[in-house]
Amino acid sequence: MVLATDRTARPRRLTRLAFRAMGSEVLAVIDREGRRAERLLGQVPRWFAGWEERLSRFRPESELSRLNRCPGQAVPVSRTLWRVLRAALRAAVESDGLVLPTVLPALEAAGYDRDFAEVRGDRPDPPHRDTPSTLMVAPLAAVALDPEHRTVRLTPGARLDFGGVAKGWAADLAAQRLGRHGPALVDAGGDIAVVGVPRGLPGWPIGIADPLTPGRQIALLCLTRGGVATSGRDVRRWWSGGELRHHIIDPRTGRPAATDLLTATVIAPSAREAEVAAKTVLILGRRDGLAWLERRGDLAGLVVTDEGQIERSSRFDRYLWR
Amino acid sequence: MTERRQDQTVSDIKLLLTALAIAGTLAGWAALSQQDLAASADQSAGADAGALSAPGAPAPRQPVVRSVTLPSASVPPPIAITRSSR
Numbered sequence: 001m002v003l004a005t006d007r008t009a010r011p012r013r014l015t016r017l018a019f020r021a022m023g024s025e026v027l028a029v030i031d032r033e034g035r036r037a038e039r040l041l042g043q044v045p046r047w048f049a050g051w052e053e054r055l056s057r058f059r060p061e062s063e064l065s066r067l068n069r070c071p072g073q074a075v076p077v078s079r080t081l082w083r084v085l086r087a088a089l090r091a092a093v094e095s096d097g098l099v100l101p102t103v104l105p106a107l108e109a110a111g112y113d114r115d116f117a118e119v120r121g122d123r124p125d126p127p128h129r130d131t132p133s134t135l136m137v138a139p140l141a142a143v144a145l146d147p148e149h150r151t152v153r154l155t156p157g158a159r160l161d162f163g164g165v166a167k168g169w170a171a172d173l174a175a176q177r178l179g180r181h182g183p184a185l186v187d188a189g190g191d192i193a194v195v196g197v198p199r200g201l202p203g204w205p206i207g208i209a210d211p212l213t214p215g216r217q218i219a220l221l222c223l224t225r226g227g228v229a230t231s232g233r234d235v236r237r238w239w240s241g242g243e244l245r246h247h248i249i250d251p252r253t254g255r256p257a258a259t260d261l262l263t264a265t266v267i268a269p270s271a272r273e274a275e276v277a278a279k280t281v282l283i284l285g286r287r288d289g290l291a292w293l294e295r296r297g298d299l300a301g302l303v304v305t306d307e308g309q310i311e312r313s314s315r316f317d318r319y320l321w322r
Numbered sequence: 323m324t325e326r327r328q329d330q331t332v333s334d335i336k337l338l339l340t341a342l343a344i345a346g347t348l349a350g351w352a353a354l355s356q357q358d359l360a361a362s363a364d365q366s367a368g369a370d371a372g373a374l375s376a377p378g379a380p381a382p383r384q385p386v387v388r389s390v391t392l393p394s395a396s397v398p399p400p401i402a403i404t405r406s407s408r
Contacts, residue, residue: 014401024407167407189407198401207400220400232406265404321397 014198017041021048022056022167023115024189028174031183031198040181044174048188054080055166057104058115067152068104068159074151082150085143087272088165092140094273095280096292102138103249104161110256111240112247137251163247164279167191168229168272175271186271191229193271205321211263212308219302220321227271231278232263250283257283262308264289266301267319277301286311 015037016029028044030037054063067075077085088101142158145151154160162169171188178184179195185204186193194204203224207217211234221228233246233256250257264281268274277299281289286305293301293313300315 016401027402029401164407185402187402187404190403190405191407192402192404201398204402205398205400207403209403209405211406217400217403220397228404230404230406235406235408263406 015041017044019045019048021045022052022170022188023058024167025187026189027185027187028178029185030178030181031196032181037182040178044178044186047174047177048170051080051166051170054078055084055162057161064160064162067154071154071156071158074146074149074153076149076151079150082145082152084162084166084169085145085152085160087169088160088162089140089143089145091165091272091276094276098251098280098283099165099276100137100140100251101160101162101165102140102142102158103163103251103254104159105157106137106249106251106254107161107247109254110245110247110249112236112245137249137254164189164191164229164231164275165272168193168227168270168275171271172227188271191227191271191275192223193227194223194225197224203321208265208302211304218304218310221267221319222321223267223319226267226269227274228265228267229271229274229278230263230265231275231282233257233259233282234262248279248282259283259285260305261286261289261303262306263304264301265303266293266299267316268299273299 013033014029014031015033016027018025018027020026026044026048028041030040032040052062053059056062057064057068059065063078063081067077067081085101091099092101138155138158142155143160144153144155146153167188168191171186171191171193174186174188175184175193175195178186183196183198184194185206190209192206194206197203203222206221206223206228208219208221208228208230210216210218211232231248233248237244237246239245245256248257248259249255259282261282264278266274266277266281268277277293277296278301281293281301281303283289284292286303289303290301290311290313293299297315300313300319302310302312302316304310
């Protein structure tokens with residue numbers, strides 16, 4: 001964990017805290033100085049630890065894992081899990097059915113069956129080979145919610161993974177909480193939410209990483225509200241059964257998406273929506289993904305193809321730092 | 323007669339060597355010229371920062387216009403960077 005005061009931003013100083021949570025690097029920034037700022041930021045890792053405890057599929061005792069182990073039963077769930085599940089179901093609608101929380105069996109079949117830090121090297125296929133991959137993604141009807149009793153019932157075979165939706169949701173909520181005390185930014189593994197604008201700046205300067213050249217950025221954004229997220233198959237990929245796979249499952253095939261995009265970055269009214277849209281664009285590929293973005297007036301995005309070509313949607317330029 | 327034939331052979335060899343030398347020099351110039359063109363194209367790509375191809379435009383035949391615009395004195399360093407989760 002690194003707590004530091006950024007002296008490069010003028011005229012004010014920002015206080016930032018970096019740590020790891022949800023299997024990713026997390027950064028929290030607030031436009032305040034001094035002990036008060038440090039105390040505020042010091043709460044953020046605790047928030048993330050609490051959310052991870054409930055929402056991680058890699059922890060056998062997490063609330064999500066317990067729910068996944070109880071098919072057919074109405075399981076009472078916490079307010080946190082309920083909210084994230086609702087967000088995941090909204091994501092399914094927003095993405096035209098391309099971002100589903102029920103992809104977990106397909107994700108495991110592709111080889112992503114443990115924390116990514118342990119997914120390394122060429123591995124034999126997991127034992128789901130005889131199940132057609134399309135049957136590994138249960139339809140949304142497999143998830144029954146009872147709002148009155150706040151219970152969730154999964155049909156047998158359906159298991160949930162919140163993945164990026166949980167990170168975007170966490171970034172949004174943490175930024176809102178910090179934002180009560182000053183302009184704030186929270187970056188949960190590349191899903192970034194901002195609240196307010198740092199004094200002395202027109203917005204938050206946010207870079208978009210170049211997936212082909214580590215350390216380089218392909219654009220600098222000026223974000224005044226909402227969020228931005230990048231989805232890609234440049235990092236979380238591995239060899240399994242002699243095949244290079246990645247973690248973005250296309251529910252139409254039940255397999256890692258066959259796409260010509262390496263990364264997709266989307267700016268949206270929230271980090272969660274940005275995350276969902278970025279994943280949707282990545283699954284759809286360059287042509288259909290950009291067309292999908294154009295149809296949504298509240299989104300803007302930029303994609304990088306396998307060959308390194310960069311294309312952007314018509315509304316993207318309004319977010320460039322000028 | 324034999325001496326004349328030898329002279330002719332020597333002369334032929336000299337001619338061949340000269341031709342090879344000229345061809346080599348021309349090939350060298352051509353290679354240098356190509357390098358200059360490539361370097362100039364790279365610089366153009368860099369100067370084209372921010373002018374990425376518009377949506378719907380035909381894909382460029384040469385991939386990799388991977389430019390970043392901006393850095394100027396008024397542009398701050400990024401406070402955060404969006405990327406694939408790691």
